[in-house]
Amino acid sequence: MNFTFKPWSRLVWALPMIALLAGCDGGKEASKPEAAKPHAVATYVSAPWEALPSVSDSDLLAGFESWRSACQRLKADPVWGATCAAAVSVPGDVAAIRGFLKERLDVFGLRSADNTPNGLITGYYEPVYPGSLTETATAHVPVYGVPDDLIIVNLESIYPELKGKRLRGRLEGRVLKPYDDAATLNSQGSTAKPIAWLTNPMDLQFLQIQGSGRIQLAGGRQLRVGYGDQNGYPYRPIGRWLVEQGELKKDDVTMGAISAWAKAHPQRIPELLASNPSYVFFSARPDSNEGPRGSLNVPLTAGYSVAVDRKVIPLGSLLWLSTTKPDGSPIARPVAAQDTGGAITGEVRADLFWGTGDAAGELAGNMKQQGQIWMLWPKGATLPQVPDAPAGT
DSSP states (O other), rough: OOOOOOOGGGGGGGHHHHHHTTOOOOOOOOTSOOOEEEEESSEEEEEGGGGSSOOOHHHHHHHHHHHEEEHHHHHHOTTTTTHHHHHTTTOSSSSHHHHHHHHHHHEEEEEESOOOOOOEEEEEEEEEEESSOOOSOOOOOOEOOTTTEEEEOOOOOOOOOTTTOOOEEEEEEEEEEEEOOHHHHHHHHOSSEEEESSSOHHHHHHHHHHHHEEEEOOSEEEEEEEEEEEEEEEOOOHHHHHHHHTSGGGGGGOOHHHHHHHHHHGHHHHHHHHHHHOOOEEEEEOOOHHHHHHHHSSSSOTTEEEEETTTOOOOOOEEEHHHEEETSSEEEEEEEEEEEEETTTTEEEEEEEEEESEEEHHOOOOOTTEEEEEEEEETOOOOOEEEOTTOOO
């Protein structure tokens, strides 16, 4: 839905948000790396296939299948359509996959604006939290659906440089006003109908951070919920607030440490949650044993799907990732860009999906690793054009 409002000065409140979001939505000889092509946020540097770290056969197969699983969604994509059409007939063996990739794709290493190859690799997962379909004495934290009065404004038809950026708010008369922030929604509630109830406000916060999850109901059923929409405020990590308050050291911030602090300071949980004005609304999803669906609307594959900044890495892209697990063991594998996230902004940046449940959560919650990313890009296709950052950012 597109809305035009005049005067535009009524939207001045949104400009800081736009600035914060600015870093987020022909065939070349692979053996002859060319000079870096600078962008406002990222640089794509041509590299030979030999520059990629070696991967195991099992990782190659799994990463390729994760990427190919989205090809039905990409069949009409101007960049990936032809490659996906050809991928359908590739046999599931290592030699055939390697031959296909080298024949069809060029390699580009990602560099940040200061031309460094290393960036932040984090992890996320699909949590499972206890709850109920109705409010009870123990399940009293609402998981809201999308409110009917939430208005979404796409500005790219007027300002192409704002492609992928949206304003969200509520109409009061003919004026678009900011929607309620998280502190207001947590204390006063929402006009939206709850689709379920949780037992712990921290569970809701982590569910919003992950973007999807399952709610364990009495009787054994698990209700799947996924991202429905968001209130329009930029995400601010609650771990950062704890560091600013002197409650945790920066290097000690993990999901487990945040949970432990909240358990020890229950009276300060509202203050903690209010430090992040962003609030996610959810929708119920069909029961399934598949992974949750990401922004590309395909099931995510544990260990082989990543969330990215779509302004730098278009959804559907095949990537080569080199990083480590929290215990220091190496990870080198192809992964598929199939999701996005409010905190996943910038150039060499990815969030690796680890699966469902506590074990996946342990990995995801402790993962703050350095890593490198290579983008495998269809030969002859124009590289992504990262919009210029707004002045002053």
